[in-house]
Amino acid sequence: xxxxxxxxxxxxxxxSPGRNYVAxxxxxxxxxxxWGDATLNGRELAVAAYLRDHxxxxxxxxxxxxxxxxWQFLYRGAYWRRGPVTMTAIGAVDIALWDIxxxxxxxxxxxxxxxxxxDRVLSYTHATGWxxxxxxxxxxxxxxxxxxxxxxxxxxxxxxxxxxxxxGATGYEPAGRGAAPVVEVWDTDAYLRHxxxxxxxxxxxxxPDVQLLHDVHHRLTPGQAAxxxxxxESVDLFWLEDVTPAENQEVLRHVRRHxxxxxxxxxxxxxxxxxxxxxxxxxIDFVRTCVTHAGxxxxxxxxxxxxxVWQIRLGPHGPSDVSPVALGASLHVGxxxxxxxxxxxxxYGPQVHEVFQxxxxxxxxxxxxxDVPGVGVEVDExxxxxxxxxxxxxxxxxxxxxxxxxx
Ligand code: GCO
Ligand code: MG
Numbered sequence: 001x002x003x004x005x006x007x008x009x010x011x012x013x014x015x016s017p018g019r020n021y022v023a024x025x026x027x028x029x030x031x032x033x034x035w036g037d038a039t040l041n042g043r044e045l046a047v048a049a050y051l052r053d054h055x056x057x058x059x060x061x062x063x064x065x066x067x068x069x070x071w072q073f074l075y076r077g078a079y080w081r082r083g084p085v086t087m088t089a090i091g092a093v094d095i096a097l098w099d100i101x102x103x104x105x106x107x108x109x110x111x112x113x114x115x116x117x118x119d120r121v122l123s124y125t126h127a128t129g130w131x132x133x134x135x136x137x138x139x140x141x142x143x144x145x146x147x148x149x150x151x152x153x154x155x156x157x158x159x160x161x162x163x164x165x166x167x168g169a170t171g172y173e174p175a176g177r178g179a180a181p182v183v184e185v186w187d188t189d190a191y192l193r194h195x196x197x198x199x200x201x202x203x204x205x206x207x208p209d210v211q212l213l214h215d216v217h218h219r220l221t222p223g224q225a226a227x228x229x230x231x232x233e234s235v236d237l238f239w240l241e242d243v244t245p246a247e248n249q250e251v252l253r254h255v256r257r258h259x260x261x262x263x264x265x266x267x268x269x270x271x272x273x274x275x276x277x278x279x280x281x282x283x284i285d286f287v288r289t290c291v292t293h294a295g296x297x298x299x300x301x302x303x304x305x306x307x308x309v310w311q312i313r314l315g316p317h318g319p320s321d322v323s324p325v326a327l328g329a330s331l332h333v334g335x336x337x338x339x340x341x342x343x344x345x346x347x348y349g350p351q352v353h354e355v356f357q358x359x360x361x362x363x364x365x366x367x368x369x370x371d372v373p374g375v376g377v378e379v380d381e382x383x384x385x386x387x388x389x390x391x392x393x394x395x396x397x398x399x400x401x402x403x404x405x406x407x
């Protein structure tokens with residue numbers, strides 16, 4: 001890169017090839033283009049406006065090589081720190097600048113992060129069924145695709161909609177298109193009566209060699225979480241995810257006192273500071289922060305470094321509601337970070353693969369970021385423009401008595 005190279009243009013692209021994504025494009029005066037992901041499910045336009053109105057004008061003219069300084073500038077410069085919108089915007093810029101750095105150096109980003117510490121990144125995907133036989137079929141189908149780690153979610157008798165359970169052959173997509181969120185009915189007692197048996201059936205079906213995971217999606221009290229943890233200990237889960245809403249992290253102590261089931265938390269966290277207590281007090285086994293929502297490659301690496309001190313591993317969020325740019329960025333961290341354990345991989349619909357052309361690949365239960373310079377994901381802008389934004393929201397949940405609860 002010539003020393004006079006600066007950021008020439010910053011563009012925000014909102015596209016909906018089956019679901020909404022926000023892509024950030026940073027172009028340098030030398031004509032190098034970097035891509036970032038800025039997708040925050042159900043609040044996409046807030047991040048797009050933050051980037052367009054408040055970040056893009058500040059970036060033009062800056063040195064694209066100064067990735068860390070730009071991170072600090074946007075984080076400290078906002079004064080109103082943290083939060084999903086700010087941190088997703090910073091994450092997108094960070095990923096795009098790493099992409100530029102890699103392209104200028106002619107190296108995949110993982111090489112710039114110190115090189116590979118493993119040959120490939122273990123991934124897990126989702127299996128889902130309304131009843132246990134359907135769930136076991138779904139687990140079999142994912143194993144046939146090569147997955148050695150599978151998240152299992154089942155329907156609950158008496159409930160018409162359950163987090164993580166899909167109807168039909170398409171992948172699970174919780175965000176419903178339309179001007180308002182769908183209201184789901186939730187019954188924790190019914191879930192607690194059913195879930196341990198379904199998880200045990202899955203373990204019995206697959207035998208000891210397959211890793212099984214389960215996501216509680218923030219729905220239990222600490223007491224309920226402790227009971228569930230105990231009830232599923234013999235299932236030998238790889239992790240039990242988001243057992244309680246993690247705003248109050250003290251409550252995890254109670255869960256820890258009663259069960260040794262490995263706990264994973266963090267997909268809704270945005271910075272190292274939300275992870276700090278969970279890590280330093282060893283209240284979790286896996287930290288789940290997402291490269292997009294937690295400040296990009298630079299900040300995910302920082303969280304990993306703190307976690308490493310406490311022998312806690314990274315298992316980043318990788319739903320289909322962050323774009324293939326995010327997955328690519330996460331995989332560069334995964335390939336080069338010693339305490340990276342597993343990458344969530346839900347997969348994408350066919351139109352998404354066309355709009356986001358990616359060097360990352362899946363084979364045999366593992367992912368690899370690819371060896372092209374940069375992050376390795378390019379956006380087909382002409383195609384993206386053919387899929388305009390459509391309002392879509394995550395559901396909300398109410399108990400049987402009509403009161404709101406966590407979705
Ligand atoms: C997961 C997550 C997702 C979230 C989704 C919300 O573990 O994959 O819980 O399924 O629900 O990302 O937008
Ligand atoms: Mg989750």
